[in-house]
Amino acid sequence: MLPYHGSYESYCGEAMAIGERTTVALLDGPASARMAIAESLTNIMASSIAKISDIKLSANWMAPAGHPGEDAVLYDTVKTVGMEICPQLGLTIPVGKDSMSMKTVWKDGEVDKAVTAPLSLVITAFSPVTDVRKTLTPQIRTDIEDTGLLLIDLGFGNNRLGGSALAQTYKQIGDVPPDVDDASQLKAFFDVFQKLNTQGKFIAWHDRSDGGLFACICEMAFAGHCGLNVQLDSMLIDNDSDAISVLFNEEVGGVLQVKCDDVQDIEAAFAEVGLADCVHELGRIYEDDQSTINNNGLPLFSASRVSLQQAWSETSYHMQLLRDNPESAQQEFDAIAENDVGLSVKLSFDINEDIAMPYINKGIRPDVAILREQGVNGQIEMAAAFDRAGFNAIDVHMSDIINGDLDFERFKGLVACGGFSYGDVLGAGEGWAKSILFNSRARDVFENYFNREDTFSLGVCNGCQMMANLKSLIPGAEHWPHFVKNNSEQFEGRFSLVEVMESPSILMQGMAGSIMPIAVAHGEGRAEYKSTEQRQSAKSIMRFVNHDLQTTQAYPLNPNGSPDGLTGFCNEDGRATIMMPHPERVFRAVQHSWYPDEWQEDSPWMRMFRNARAFTE
Known part of the structure; x- marks a missing residue:
């Protein structure tokens, strides 16, 4: 096991x-x-x-x-x-x-x-x-009413600019750098921060480091796709020139998003540990796109989130133009100006319904082979997902098959895992497939398994690429595409939105029409077809969609550039399924970098593994 x-x-x-x-x-x-x-x-x-x-x-x-x-x-x-x-x-x-x-x-x-x-x-x-559920991110939440920002300034107003990014833009180093003047204050800050976060007092957090307060609040606004109304009054600024040192010093500290009703309790907790003077109210959050910085009621600076984020991204954009596919780089840069509503979820089933529970209660756990090759690293999480769905997950290495130590007679499920097979060299999945096709024993073992009507199979990432090259052994899989290098010409590790399509896949039953995020991690995920007829005949199970929930060809929402966003397929009877994204990496809600507050333990992708358990009955 x-x-x-x-x-x-x-x-x-x-x-x-x-x-x-x-x-x-x-x-x-x-x-x-x-x-x-x-x-x-x-x-x-x-x-x-x-x-x-x-x-x-x-x-x-x-x-x-x-x-x-x-x-x-x-x-x-x-x-x-x-x-x-x-x-x-x-x-x-x-x-x-x-x-x-x-x-x-x-x-x-x-x-x-x-x-x-x-x-x-x-x-x-x-x-x-x-x-891990209490981990904070820099993303400002605009769906929570009546919140504001607090600056935690462990520089206590020193605002030293030596060695700062601002100094470097003027080709200077500066004179006096920021420092930790009292380590006990830093320790007290850590302790009170952890206490208040445990109590649920914080919504978002971003430390003030490279670029200072200005960069910190801008990055929070970029993550939240919102504007800000920032007040510098509480930092005792006498004139506008002092605002430069307040906004661009890189002293120890950071910015919190909190509920306005909690500000008094937070300030009291900091005061208890001798840090009353380091807490400053910064202002409120705008749901429109404008960020404004004020001092004593007068605006010092105002700009749109789009213009600031484009300036912030411009260096990376020009590097991408030289390094990556220029068309992909342009699409990603242009997307900053779009009115992006962000990730969302639309489900066609009850996320908390465990359709496998009646079968698990029987105490029977069918064997599923978790197949891996040299370099594969996704087998542990894949085993965990199938174990939760009521299977007995068995570790099977390709050497077990080639050496004749094992066959698939005992197994109801066969899963080819992903994650850097053969060091993720180009065509790694294809090489994996050839180790089967060109070995008579391995070929017979796989072909016999695929022809049994009581089994299912799944290929993910490298395993998807491998199974796509085994389609000659899989009944009804002749129209599957070949998987080649991403349009971006780079490895893509992202959290993307997909729509589950109507299909005969036994793993996707009851999920059609659902739209939900999934982990993506591949360098060769673009589906390539020999003809229009092949493309139309392939049984598609999922496709990338944009944040407006429409099928997309645009990068990076379609990270690999597959035509029509198609990124998963099954054979004619639905027993064999392949996909580029990684459902095994997000079968628990807590594994998602973003998920709706109402999600509890399971993510929607757990339904896929439970469908497999139901099929075995």
């Missing part, structure tokens, strides 16, 4: 976050290390962590050892990390690495040349998470 260690039954998890402040090291090495640790904490604290000592740090040191002055800076920086701030916070660093050769020298003719990189410390924080 394939074990999955219960990780698909609990709400515990783990979190990782990174912090770095390399530019600050040009001004103050120890300050850069303290800020890197602080940034890792303000990132990871969005997760539900029982206590700060549960967090462990990995330290990646880089320095030009031997360069004048750098050895002393490195010593002071290591000292402040190992003997000062980490003990003060109760943190340990059990692992790390170093690169002490961050300098290169060479001769250009008679001229000596050198490039020296500054001291750099990259901190990776990792921790167990007590309840």
Whole structure:
């Protein structure tokens, strides 16, 4: 039996976050290390962590050892990390690495040349998470009434601009960098943050780091597709020039979205731990697209979310134009200007109905083969989904078949999993199929299985590509397409919206007409047909749709560029199903990066696995 260690039954998890402040090291090495640790904490604290000592740090040191002055800076920086701030916070660093050769020298003719990189410390924080459902994101929620924003400023009004992104835009470094002046305040902030988040007082959180407060609130607005009305009055600004330092300093802190009714309780909780002066009310959220920053009732800045997000995305867009398919890059950039309503769900069935329960209650668990090849990594979650649906999931490797150690006689289900088979080289699924087609024993085992009328089969991702190349062995699958490189010319890892279509697939029974999000992770997912007749004859089971719930060809809502958005197929009698998206990665509601508040334990994709259990009866 394939074990999955219960990780698909609990709400515990783990979190990782990174912090770095390399530019600050040009001004103050120890300050850069303290800020890197602080940034890792303000990132990871969005997760539900029982206590700060549960967090462990990995330290990646880089320095030009031997360069004048750098050895002393490195010593002071290591000292402040190992003997000062980490003990003060109760943190340990059990692992790390170093690169002490961050300098290169060479001769250009008679001229000596050198490039020296500054001291750099990259901190990776990792921790167990007590309840992943309480994880906060930067997405502003516009569906919750009467909310506002709070700035948590652990710089306590210092607003130091040294080493900031703003300084760099003026080709400067600055003079005085931000710092962690009192580690006990950072620890108190972490503790009160976790307490209030456990009580459900927070809606969204984004730390203030690269770009400062201005970048922080803009990114929150981009995620929420909304505008903001920000007031800077509470930060005691005497004149408009001070607004620059307030908006662009990169001191420790961040922005919270909270219910207005909870503001008084939140401020009281911060005051209890000596942090009353770090909480500032910023203002409200607009459902229209305009963001305005005010001081003492006068507007300092106003712009639309679209114009700001396009400016924010422009560098990435120009890189994509050179690196990716330019047409895909253009479509993604143009989509920023569209009135996107975001993800939604439309179901044709009861998400909480367990149609497999009567059969599970019999105590009979049919065997399902969870098939994998070298490099496949999706077998554990696939086994967990089928186990929950009432199957006995058995780990089967291709070597078991080729060596003659196993056949499929005992199995009612056969599932070819995805995730980097053969290191995800181009055509990996096709290579997997050829290891079957060109091996007489393996070919017979698969062909005999597919011809049994009491079995079902499923191929996902690499497994989809593999089974599509086995269509000569699968009755009624002759019209299946071939799967080739995505139109974007890149691997696509996304959370996409699909519509389930009417089809004979035994896995999709009762789900037709449903629209719901699903995980996508593939580099070769575009369906390719030899002819129009093949395209029209293929039995389609699902297609990508846009956020207006219409079939889409546009990137990135159709991540691979498949014609008509079609991304899943079945054979004539519905017993064999293939699809590019990963339903096994989202069979629980909590696995989704977004889902409606009313969803409980199951996601709609659990119905697919229970349909398989019902079929075996």
